[in-house]
Amino acid sequence: xxxxxxxxxxxxxxxxxxxxxxxxxxxxxxxxxxxxxxxxxxxxxxxxxxxxxxxxxxxxxxxxxxxxxxxxxxxxxxxxxxxxxxxxxxxxxxxxxxxxxxxxxxxxxxxxxxxxxxxxxxxxxxxx
Amino acid sequence: xxxxxxxxxxxxxxxxxxxxxxxxxxxxxxxxxxxxxxxxxxxxxxxxxxxxxxxxxxxxxxxxxxxxxxxxxxxxxxxxxxxxxxxxxxxxxxxxxxxxxxxxxxxxxxxxxxxxxxxxxxxxxxxxxxxxxxxxxxxxxxxxxxxxxxxxxx
Amino acid sequence: xxxxxxxxxxxxxxxxxxxxxxxxxxxxxxxxxxxxxxxxxxxxxxxxxxxxxxxxxxxxxxxxxxxxxxxxxxxxxxxxxxxxxxxxxxxxxxxxxxxxxxxxxxxxxxxxxxxxxxxxxxxxxxxxxxxxxxxxxxxxxxxxxxxxxxxxxxxxxxxxxxxxxxxxxxxxxxxxxxxxxxxxxxxxxxxxxxxxxxxxxxxxxxxxxxxxxxxxxxxxxxxxxxxxxxxxxxxxxxxxxxxxxxxxxxx
Numbered sequence: 001x002x003x004x005x006x007x008x009x010x011x012x013x014x015x016x017x018x019x020x021x022x023x024x025x026x027x028x029x030x031x032x033x034x035x036x037x038x039x040x041x042x043x044x045x046x047x048x049x050x051x052x053x054x055x056x057x058x059x060x061x062x063x064x065x066x067x068x069x070x071x072x073x074x075x076x077x078x079x080x081x082x083x084x085x086x087x088x089x090x091x092x093x094x095x096x097x098x099x100x101x102x103x104x105x106x107x108x109x110x111x112x113x114x115x116x117x118x119x120x121x122x123x124x125x126x127x128x
Numbered sequence: 129x130x131x132x133x134x135x136x137x138x139x140x141x142x143x144x145x146x147x148x149x150x151x152x153x154x155x156x157x158x159x160x161x162x163x164x165x166x167x168x169x170x171x172x173x174x175x176x177x178x179x180x181x182x183x184x185x186x187x188x189x190x191x192x193x194x195x196x197x198x199x200x201x202x203x204x205x206x207x208x209x210x211x212x213x214x215x216x217x218x219x220x221x222x223x224x225x226x227x228x229x230x231x232x233x234x235x236x237x238x239x240x241x242x243x244x245x246x247x248x249x250x251x252x253x254x255x256x257x258x259x260x261x262x263x264x265x266x267x268x269x270x271x272x273x274x275x276x277x278x279x280x281x282x
Numbered sequence: 283x284x285x286x287x288x289x290x291x292x293x294x295x296x297x298x299x300x301x302x303x304x305x306x307x308x309x310x311x312x313x314x315x316x317x318x319x320x321x322x323x324x325x326x327x328x329x330x331x332x333x334x335x336x337x338x339x340x341x342x343x344x345x346x347x348x349x350x351x352x353x354x355x356x357x358x359x360x361x362x363x364x365x366x367x368x369x370x371x372x373x374x375x376x377x378x379x380x381x382x383x384x385x386x387x388x389x390x391x392x393x394x395x396x397x398x399x400x401x402x403x404x405x406x407x408x409x410x411x412x413x414x415x416x417x418x419x420x421x422x423x424x425x426x427x428x429x430x431x432x433x434x435x436x437x438x439x440x441x442x443x444x445x446x447x448x449x450x451x452x453x454x455x456x457x458x459x460x461x462x463x464x465x466x467x468x469x470x471x472x473x474x475x476x477x478x479x480x481x482x483x484x485x486x487x488x489x490x491x492x493x494x495x496x497x498x499x500x501x502x503x504x505x506x507x508x509x510x511x512x513x514x515x516x517x518x519x520x521x522x523x524x525x526x527x528x529x530x531x532x533x
Contacts, residue, residue: 019167020160026217053268095269105189113200121204212435232433
């Protein structure tokens with residue numbers, strides 16, 4: 001297949017490693033501190049947004065592709081990127097429109113699929 | 129007579145001593161492998177979208193949608209929480225964690241009704257992510273606007 | 283009845299625990315006490331449409347089992363003390379709707395059952411013939427209320443607690459041949475500053491320890507007076523903390 005021949009395997013490797021490392025940071029926070037997973041996610045999103053705003057995170061994206069965009073820090077970066085682009089286009093209005101516009105696909109999908117899942121499935125008892 | 133519960137500090141040290149720790153090396157390894165795997169699946173989808181002629185933004189959106197859909201299916205099949213038990217941060221740090229944190233309360237609160245249960249409580253776990261992410265991005269936008277006022281307004 | 287020391291009451295005509303009943307969930311049925319349960323369930327729903335309805339059914343069936351085992355008709359039961367973990371104790375109040383017995387809803391979290399026994403025993407000591415107490419909890423309904431949705435992929439650390447799915451109940455009577463409740467010691471709230479939501483065993487151990495120590499000093503007895511001292515709660519590590527604490531504070 002043409003696609004597989006031209007595929008950048010080194011990028012995939014960097015993606016795997018960087019994505020894994022970001023998850024390790026989350027795991028260490030989970031095990032060594034009293035932070036709950038919700039607070040860790042808030043931290044990651046906020047850090048991602050700030051690093052995106054500072055122009056640092058895009059370098060990581062270029063280096064590791066989805067290894068940087070799939071973790072929640074990448075979601076924060078998307079929010080920042082979207083906001084800045086909208087500010088460039090529409091000034092003050094863009095401050096409010098940009099973030100949600102850029103992340104709309106993810107939020108809409110999560111809400112919709114969540115709703116569908118609630119129609120179809122029932123929660124089951126946890127096994128220890 | 130000294131006892132471990134003479135003071136709060138003594139007791140807290142005593143508890144830390146006696147409490148077994150999570151097996152951190154094993155957890156980090158699992159988080160690394162599964163987190164890396166999820167990102168790699170995303171990368172595969174992303175590259176395929178580019179190959180088909182889509183631009184970066186559209187490809188990124190499609191990666192999010194597909195990963196979220198897969199998470200919703202796994203959560204609905206009662207499988208995601210089994211993965212999460214092993215993977216820890218490896219499953220909740222990627223966007224799969226965000227999706228699971230919306231799908232699982234949606235399923236759970238169905239017994240409280242579709243409007244006040246599913247509809248209202250869907251965001252109990254993921255809500256803070258949206259609040260702080262969006263608020264931070266607005267602050268970033270305002271700061272950017274301030275620093276680039278001439279470039280933008282002129 | 284007389285007050286002993288700071289927190290203990292001694293009964294002059296000790297009430298008898300006439301009968302007990304317990305229904306437990308599938309996970310509890312795997313434990314060492316399974317053969318003592320009146321009924322073990324195959325699943326946590328028990329045919330109901332929600333966890334809360336299932337918990338109410340467990341409460342109702344447990345108390346019905348208790349009443350039929352004791353042979354005392356429910357018209358003769360004068361008071362009921364019941365509690366659970368949910369808001370407004372709905373499992374107990376909905377489950378026991380049809381009991382037609384004067385009802386006290388109580389809340390003591392893990393100490394609810396003993397709280398019920400103590401309150402009921404004070405009533406029986408003072409002239410009431412028959413009183414029942416019950417306490418229940420359900421893993422799924424309390425996860426939903428206090429912790430996380432069941433399908434959330436979160437990792438539980440080794441110290442994390444597991445709420446039991448079960449209901450236990452007891453009937454106390456004025457006349458009887460024991461086992462007797464001769465003394466009750468009511469514990470205080472003891473907060474040693476444990477903030478980890480995943481380690482409630484450690485948060486509760488000091489209170490258990492303090493209550494035991496107070497009991498010994500109020501009654502003048504030593505631990506060796508007793509054949510068995512039994513404590514228990516959500517996490518299997520709580521026992522570990524209290525066993526260590528007692529020898530380290532030799533009386």
